[in-house]
Amino acid sequence: MITSDADTIAAIATAAGAGGVGIIRLSGPRAIEIAAATLGLAPMALDRTVRLGWLRDLEGTLVDQVLAFAMRAPASFTGEDVAELQGHGGTHNLGKLLACVVERGARVAEPGEFTRRAVANGKLDLLRAEALLEVIHAGSERAWRLAQANLSGRLGLEIAAIERSALALLAEVEGWIDFPEQDLDPSSDAWITTEIESLRAGCARLAEGFRHGRAVHKGLTVALVGPVNVGKSSLLNALVGSERALVAAQPGTTRDWLEVTDVWDGVTVTVVDTAGTRGEGDPTDDALEQRGIALGAARVSSADVVVVVNDGAAAWDDGARFAERVLVVKSKGDLAGDPRGALVTSATTGQGLAELKGRVLAIAGVADREGSEQPFVTTARQQALAAAARDAFAAATAARVERCPPEVVAIELRTAAQALAQLRGVEVGDRVLDELFARFCIGK
Ligand SMILES: Nc1nc2c(ncn2[C@@H]2O[C@H](COP(=O)(O)OP(=O)(O)O)[C@@H](O)[C@H]2O)c(=O)[nH]1
Ligand SMILES: [Mg+2]
Incomplete structure (x- = not known):
């Protein structure tokens, strides 16, 4: 996959087939310049104000009448310069419009490439990118509601809260490693075990909720x-x-x-x-x-x-x-x-x-309506990481019960925190991103 951010990408952003209007979206350093050029305008002439104009190909032939506007970086969906050309709908007409921006130097976008750039530029976390895909594909009321809830960041907030607690516990436990002579009364830190157990339960609920999310x-x-x-x-x-x-x-x-x-x-x-x-x-x-x-x-x-x-x-x-x-x-x-x-x-x-x-x-694991008000994971990637965090917390609890040295507990807490960070989309590898964005349509 080509991911050079120096490229300016373009795609038809609206669904294929006949439609009242259709949108060509461009993103990248030359997005605004290219869009403006198709209308015979200087780049500075295109901003957030909607302009009406005739779009022409390089030979000067009139192609379609369009509405055009631009959003300058970083205030756009992708965080890059973005321009939109809204022409008449229809596969053939939009194909013509797309060709006009491609011949001026834009490259046709890969599936999900706009969203991938939004994630890379910190506009959207991975959980919300996954939710975005689900909003687009939602086929029922509850699917739509679940997707919108995750898109609003609800799932990310819950995971971030568990991750923060894990890191706070980790700091506490690491303190014991550094000061071993400080012989603590074991009963005074029983709260740590209770807290780890509650984080384990939170991750277990997320992992098991996948059946609901998927269904x-x-x-x-x-x-x-x-x-x-x-x-x-x-x-x-x-x-x-x-x-x-x-x-x-x-x-x-x-x-x-x-x-x-x-x-x-x-x-x-x-x-x-x-x-x-x-x-x-x-x-x-x-x-x-x-x-x-x-x-x-x-x-x-x-x-x-x-x-x-x-x-x-x-x-x-x-x-x-x-x-x-x-x-x-x-x-x-x-x-x-x-x-x-x-x-x-x-x-x-x-x-x-x-x-x-x-x-x-x-x-099938579908929660009743009241139960479904909580956040749910919806993809196998999310489920696997929630389960990994759950298992690491369980191992940390076991290490506490067996009175293992604090180093052992710390390792498990760190593993759990890492799984949660990956779940939120922090430090995930290119392969995970390639797989995820391949499921998107071109233009999203
Ligand atoms: N009294 C009654 N007859 C039923 C009921 N359901 C099916 N039947 C009858 O049972 C026969 C077989 O039904 P059908 O639905 O074709 O069964 P299938 O072979 O399992 O698909 C038909 O004569 C139906 O009218 C029911 O709830 N009550
Ligand atoms: Mg039958």
Whole structure:
């Protein structure tokens, strides 16, 4: 990746396709000069005041009428000189505008390069850059709210507070290393162990909250499984409130797997209906149906939650093979049958459907609305570092309990503080940045 800050980068900042307006954004030392030149203006003529003008290519041909303005470093998104040209929307038109700035010396930006420069120039920390990506991609109300909360810096503040406490404890413990003769009464520093434990708990909450963060951000997949005719397709239709899957009294109606995306309590949920399996006495020799069953099985293995549907007529399936991601349901609750402690639902009457949705979200680790007011980590990078800090605090506690020398406790506290600093984006390597910004679109 080219990251020379001497370059002036340019990109179409608005979404592809037809649109009322489209924006070309430039950033770098020549951004304002190049943008001004396309309008036949001197660089000084372009500032925060919006100018209307005709943009021309190098040969002087009129290309489009645009609004233009500039923000001088460091008062811009990237912290560099930035200029924006707002032309008419449309892929072809914006491609023309972009070509006009490229032929004057700008380079087309890499994905996420504007944001990367903002991070490099201290305009945005890494956590907020990650949140920015999530705001752009938010597909549900709660995903959006979580992303905006992290973008506002809430997560960063919590992590910085834990890091500060860790450094304060480290200073205290290092004091004992320097003055070993000062034989302290062990009970007088018991508060240190208590404090380390509370920092460990804070990091543990962050690491475990990843399940919530990920489910809310990416949405979750729920697969309905069970023998033919237990009412899986009916349940899917009832859950999403529309007739998406075919329902029939004859077994083997669902041959393919089918996905329907819905929003449950503000979270995007993809419900997968699978071709039912058949009992031993009734195997299907239909190759198509067998293929459908195999495809469904693959989809089930990657589902976040598996709902095992029993109607009480077929052999009871307790879903134990799905371990903790299973919810067992007794369907057709309007008919007779022993639910054996399973959640009773009925596609006909709507019984148990709200309960099913709530339980699925809980199994996927989604916190209830009150619980979700706290900050959450949302990426694997963040989760790994929160877990590393948690483990280092746990090791520090263990060292205290075992009355290890203060040097040992200090090492663990320093490790925890380093993990937290990296979590905030301090001193992270180029590889981490390359990976992160590659997920951005060009122009952001
Ligand atoms: N009484 C009653 N019948 C149901 C219910 N759900 C499904 N059925 C019936 O059970 C049969 C099989 O349903 P279907 O959804 O196709 O099952 P699938 O093979 O598991 O997808 C159909 O005749 C449905 O009308 C329910 O909640 N109550
Ligand atoms: Mg079906």
